[in-house]
Amino acid sequence: MPDSPTDPQGGAQQPDAEHAHALQVEVHEITANSRTFARAFGDLRTGLSQRELWLQLGWQDIKQRYRRSVIGPFWITIATGVQAVAMGLLYSVLLEVELRTFLPHVTVGLIIWTMIQGAIIDGAEVFIKNEGLIKFLPSALSVHVYRLAWRLFLLFVHNILIYVIMLAIFRPSLDWSSLLAIPGLVLIMLNVVWVTMFFGIFATRYRDIQPILNSMTLLLFFMTPIVWTTEGLIARGGEAADRARIVEINPLYHYLEIVRAPMLGNSVALYHWGIVIACTVVGWVLTIVALRNYRARVPYWV
Known part of the structure; x- marks a missing residue:
């Protein structure tokens, strides 16, 4: 006689209520034991130590996207360049x-914005799209x-070609002081990591967050001085100048400035760095x- 009850077709029944409860308690204990800051920092460190894995996977993502294409990833550069020229001429x-x-x-603003936008939109799906790897590949979440x-970052490097062409044409x-763009880029990359992790976690649990972020990012694009300038609004005076000052509450404006201004040969006000560093820490x-x-x-949410 079998040890466990069977259904009329001879298959094993689902675990009884006590077994299910015990399983829930076990999962809860595992989750509780992992809720430590040491485990959180350990995940980040372990992820860094597995850099060969994510370096290869990241490069493979770009190769796979443009597989069998003649010029490959440089389609990214062409698309960004055409968009920059079109918007620049129009506006x-x-x-x-x-x-x-x-x-x-406009050109440098779009190059930087592509990275920021990717961190927000793609970051919201980073764990959802990697469901198979998360469940079956023993690696850190980071x-x-x-x-x-x-x-x-690789996309940014490809788009830098547009910046080089622009330097040759306009010769700013x-x-x-233009080297300040390097620490500015480092700060942005640090923010890319935390934005991706933060939105990735909550968008995995609450799937409504991802479409909200898509709409919000589109709105932020037009609220951020990419296809317009604060200097132009200030020069008009009156209400336009007041609107230029309101843009200061948009943190993305400061992220753009710490990289774009040095790349264009302009000085960066110190308060831009202060706001970006404060946002990074928080x-x-x-x-x-x-x-x-x-x-x-x-892993249970994906």
């Missing part, structure tokens, strides 16, 4: 600004975040707390 006419200064402003950050006056604190509390639950 320079609409806003009556000089194309020589406005087109580099591996998938580093993979996305690496891919966005650059000096040693963002990482919130992300570490989220990673501590919900890291173990992500």
Whole structure:
């Protein structure tokens, strides 16, 4: 006689209520034991130590996207360049600004915005799209975040070709202060990681977050001085100048400035760096707390 009850067709029945309850208690204990800051930081460190994995996966993502294409990933550069030229020509006419200064402003802004937008939109799906790897590949959760950050950095490097062409055409006056774009880019990459991790965790649990972020990102694009300039609004005076000051509450404006201004040979006000550093610290604190509390639950949510 079998040890466990069977259904009329001879198959094993589902676990009884006591067994199911015991299983829930076990899962709860595992989750509770993993809710420590040491485990959270350990996940980030382990992910960094597995860099060969996410470096290869990130590069493979780009190769796979443009497989059998003649010029491969440089389609990214062409698409961004065409978009920058089209917007630069259009808005320079609409806003009556000089194309020589406005087109580099739009071009560099779009290059940086592509990275920021990718961190928000793709970051919200980073764990959902990697469901199979999360469930069957024993690796840190942060591996998938580093993979996305690496891919966005590679896209940025491809788009730098547009910046080089722009330098050759418009020849902006650059000096040693232009090297400040490097620490600015490092700060943005640090923010890409925490934004991806933070939104990735909560968008996995609450699937409504992802479409909300899509709409919000589109709105932020037009609220951020990419296809318009704060200098142009201030020059008009009156209410336009007041609107230019309101843009200061948009943190993405400051992220753009710490990289775009040096790349165009302009000086960066110190308060831009202060706001970006403050946002980075606050963002990482919130992300570490989220990673501590919900890291173990992500495999059950995907």
